[in-house]
Amino acid sequence: MRRLLCDLSEVPDGQLKSIELEGLPELAVANVEGTFHVFEATCSHGASSLGEGRLLGCEVECVLHKGRFDVTTGKATRRPSKKPIAVYASVVEDGRLFLADDAEVAPVPADTVDAASR
Amino acid sequence: MTDLDDRALEALAADLDAAPDPHRWNNKYPELGNGPISTDRFIDPAFYERERKEVFAKSWINVGSAHDFTGPNSFFVRDIKILGVSLLVVKDADGKVQAFHNVCSHRGNKLIWENRGACPKLFACRFHGWGYAADGALKEVPDGEVFHFDKEDWGLVPVRTESWNGFVFVNLDENGTEGLLEHLGPLAESLAGFPFDKLTLQYRYDVSERANWKVALDAQNEIYHVPMLAPLHRFLAGGAFSSNDEGYTRLYDFERLGRHSVYFSDSDADFQETRTGTINGGVSPSYNAPKLPLKVPFAFHVLFPNMVLAFFGNSMFTYNIWPEAVNQTTWEIRLHYQEPTNLAERVINEQAKCRFRDLLCEDAIGHEALQIGLESRARDAFVLGDQEIQIRAFHKNLDEYMERADNA
Numbered sequence: 001m002r003r004l005l006c007d008l009s010e011v012p013d014g015q016l017k018s019i020e021l022e023g024l025p026e027l028a029v030a031n032v033e034g035t036f037h038v039f040e041a042t043c044s045h046g047a048s049s050l051g052e053g054r055l056l057g058c059e060v061e062c063v064l065h066k067g068r069f070d071v072t073t074g075k076a077t078r079r080p081s082k083k084p085i086a087v088y089a090s091v092v093e094d095g096r097l098f099l100a101d102d103a104e105v106a107p108v109p110a111d112t113v114d115a116a117s118r
Numbered sequence: 119m120t121d122l123d124d125r126a127l128e129a130l131a132a133d134l135d136a137a138p139d140p141h142r143w144n145n146k147y148p149e150l151g152n153g154p155i156s157t158d159r160f161i162d163p164a165f166y167e168r169e170r171k172e173v174f175a176k177s178w179i180n181v182g183s184a185h186d187f188t189g190p191n192s193f194f195v196r197d198i199k200i201l202g203v204s205l206l207v208v209k210d211a212d213g214k215v216q217a218f219h220n221v222c223s224h225r226g227n228k229l230i231w232e233n234r235g236a237c238p239k240l241f242a243c244r245f246h247g248w249g250y251a252a253d254g255a256l257k258e259v260p261d262g263e264v265f266h267f268d269k270e271d272w273g274l275v276p277v278r279t280e281s282w283n284g285f286v287f288v289n290l291d292e293n294g295t296e297g298l299l300e301h302l303g304p305l306a307e308s309l310a311g312f313p314f315d316k317l318t319l320q321y322r323y324d325v326s327e328r329a330n331w332k333v334a335l336d337a338q339n340e341i342y343h344v345p346m347l348a349p350l351h352r353f354l355a356g357g358a359f360s361s362n363d364e365g366y367t368r369l370y371d372f373e374r375l376g377r378h379s380v381y382f383s384d385s386d387a388d389f390q391e392t393r394t395g396t397i398n399g400g401v402s403p404s405y406n407a408p409k410l411p412l413k414v415p416f417a418f419h420v421l422f423p424n425m426v427l428a429f430f431g432n433s434m435f436t437y438n439i440w441p442e443a444v445n446q447t448t449w450e451i452r453l454h455y456q457e458p459t460n461l462a463e464r465v466i467n468e469q470a471k472c473r474f475r476d477l478l479c480e481d482a483i484g485h486e487a488l489q490i491g492l493e494s495r496a497r498d499a500f501v502l503g504d505q506e507i508q509i510r511a512f513h514k515n516l517d518e519y520m521e522r523a524d525n526a
Contacts, residue, residue, distance in 0.1 A: 045365055066348045067365070079352040080345035080365035082388075 002098040005029055005038060005090065011097075016060065018051030021099075026051065027088065029097060030071040032058045036097050037071040038090045044069075044076065044083040138362065143372050143507035150510040154499035159513070160330040160492045166444040172523035173423050173516065174200050176291040178301045180425045180438060181217065182207060184284035185319035185454075186234055191252065193241075194234035195220055199442040201290055205277060206230050208237060210252045215281050217288045218254045218274035222246075229274070241274075250274050282306060283314045303376030305419060309427075316409055317434050317454040321471045325449040325482055329489035331424060331441035332512075334449050337485055338437065339420060340506040341367045341383055350480050358415065358430075360384040370414045372507050377519060379511040383416040398469060401462045408432065409456065420508060422515050432456055433470065445489055451478060 003021055011017045011031045018041055019027045028041040028051040039060075041051040048064035055061075059068045059077055067081025074087040089100035139145060144152050159165055179198070186194040191211045197204045204220040206229060222229045222243040229243050229250070240249030240258055249258030254274035259265060278289040280298035287298050299306055327334060337343075341359050344351050344367055359367045360383060370382040391399065399406050409432050419427040426437035434454040441447055453471055458464040502509055 065346060066352070076365075079361070082361060082365035083363060 002091070002093075002101060005097040005099060008036070008092065008095050008097055011036065014055055016051055016053065016055050018049060025086075028060070029090075030055050030058075030060060032071065036090060036092065038088040038097075038099065039069070039071050039074055040086040040088075042085075043067060043081065044085050045081040050085070138368065141504050143369065143504050146372070147374060147507070147511070150507065150514055152502075152504075154501050155510075155513055156499050157492050157495065157497060160333055160489070161444065161495075163444050166330075166441070168520055169423075169441065169516075170200050172520045174198075174290075174441070176289070176294060176523060177423050177519070178280070178287045178289045178296075178298050179423070180285050180287050180421065180436075181205060182286050183319065183436075183452075184281075184286075185452075186286075188234065188236055191237045192235060193230070193237055193252075195230055195232065198290075199440065199448075203290065204228055205288060206241065206274065207279070207286060207288075208252050208254075210237075215279055215286055216254070217277040217279040217286070219277060221275065222248055223256060223272040223274065224248050224259075283309070283312065302378070302421070305375040305378040305380070305421065308373075308375060308380070309419075313410065314434075316456060317432075318457050319452055320455050320467060321453040321475075323449075323451040323475065323478075325451065325478075327447045327449055327482060327485050328445055329447055329485040330445055330492075331439045331447040332516075333488045333492070334447050334485045335420070335424070335426070335437075335439050335512065336509045337481060337488065338426065339418070339509045339512060341369070341381075342503060342505045347480055347484070350477050358383075358385050358389065360386045367505060369505060369507070372511075374511055375419075377422040377515040378420055379508050379515075380417055380419040381508050382414045383418075384414040385416075394469060398466045401466060402460075405456065405458075405463050405466065406432070410434075418508070420512055422512075422519070435474070445493065447485075449482070449485075 005019050005027070006017055006029060011029050013031050013034060015031055017029045019029060021027065026041040026049060027038055030037045030039070039050070041049050043050055043062045043064065045062065045067045046064050048062050050060045050062055050069070053060045053062050058070055058072050060071050061068045062081065065080050066078070067076065068078035069075065069081060069085050070077050071087070074084040076082050076084055089102065091098050091100050144150060181196040181198070182194055187209045190209060190213055193206060193208045195204060195206055205217045206220040207215065207217045209215050220229050221227070222245065224243065224246055227243055227245040230241055237252045240251060242249045247258070247260045248256065250273065251257050254276055256269045256273045259269065278294065280287050282298055282302060344359050345361060345365050346352065360370065361367045367383065370384045372381045373379060410429055412429055415431050417429045421427055424439045428435050432455070436452045438450040439447060440450060453474065455467045455470065458467055
């Protein structure tokens with residue numbers, strides 16, 4: 001069964017939102033120019049929630065040590081973060097965002113996106 | 119104990135062997151200790167006075183290099199505020215380097231006020247026109263017949279001077295017997311044959327800081343801060359310093375070399391070069407090919423007491439950290455690169471310089487903030503981690519040098 005994350009209107013362009021769903025780690029939703037990305041909210045570096053961070057383009061910056069991750073791939077893009085975070089597949093339906101049925105995606109060690117040089 | 123228990127213990131021992139030792143350097147050099155370091159060392163005028171008297175007045179001090187001379191028969195002037203001296207360092211026509219007190223023998227005027235240049239026929243004092251040759255001999259005394267002395271006794275006062283790989287050192291201790299090579303000891307041996315001549319001095323910054331000289335040195339003397347300091351360090355330098363899976367830097371090696379020391383850092387395996395870096399690398403592949411015999415790209419030597427000699431890829435940078443008061447320092451930064459042979463290579467050097475300069479600006483702001491915190495005496499000591507081992511080594515060397523002076 002699809003699990004509801006939030007209404008799209010709750011996450012304006014360029015914003016983040018923390019989501020707590022039973023049985024899952026804390027998640028966060030990022031709206032990057034109208035496309036929604038769902039990722040594990042706990043920073044892989046330190047015990048801090050990325051849901052409280054800043055969204056800079058497609059990168060989320062942790063408030064604690066200012067490490068960054070590409071929210072589209074989960075890849076760490078700025079030190080001190082080094083390990084990736086998990087990203088989750090999602091679907092939009094009727095103005096609402098749901099976790100996809102097979103949402104639990106392993107961290108993607110993507111090497112196709114080099115956000116640091118953007 | 120059962121066989122199963124034995125196997126478990128063996129597996130545990132193997133795991134422990136494989137895991138990086140978080141106290142690796144302290145275990146290698148247990149004499150460096152692991153306790154806190156006192157705040158007083160950075161703020162106490164009495165400690166500063168001991169440093170002046172027992173270290174700077176007695177140790178070999180780097181005052182410049184071959185790059186400060188415009189050629190044979192040239193000079194540069196070096197003022198050393200902590201010792202209250204000005205030195206005239208002369209390279210004669212045969213290439214011999216000798217430093218003199220930059221003081222006219224007549225009335226004590228500062229003799230040469232220019233920073234550097236070709237030797238004039240005579241070094242002339244602007245006060246009464248006394249003139250000295252490049253070997254310090256007094257040659258010209260206007261209206262000399264009114265004086266009552268032998269000119270031979272009133273030349274410039276020489277200072278013990280020795281050179282090593284183009285670096286000029288002086289020692290103000292008239293009674294000292296230790297030579298420069300003895301002072302450098304294993305550090306000189308470790309850099310024997312190093313191709314210093316592939317690099318030339320291309321940029322210099324003299325940064326005035328309201329901080330103790332050791333605050334500036336210590337802040338540069340570790341790479342623990344590199345992934346954290348924002349925004350530039352982590353962006354421009356982070357990938358050039360290898361780190362563990364958690365993103366924390368780990369030294370490749372650390373060695374005590376007599377009263378000096380060195381740490382090495384490898385580059386990160388997953389470092390992605392910036393676009394500018396990638397472009398620079400492609401512009402002149404032969405220029406960017408590794409030229410220096412380094413086992414890893416980064417080596418940071420501290421030459422006791424106040425010099426840093428560091429290599430980064432094909433470049434070398436030196437620091438001379440000049441104490442001027444207990445909380446005032448000039449951080450002299452010199453950047454050495456290969457001599458460019460065309461405009462593209464010149465641009466590569468310029469770009470590397472700008473990156474490095476901006477990183478060091480981020481550091482410099484921190485130095486003054488550190489001094490303010492130390493002077494507040496909020497704590498009477500602070501702590502160091504294993505990755506900051508070279509800071510411990512430096513302070514240990516400083517203590518040992520001062521104790522030696524106390525016992526002399």
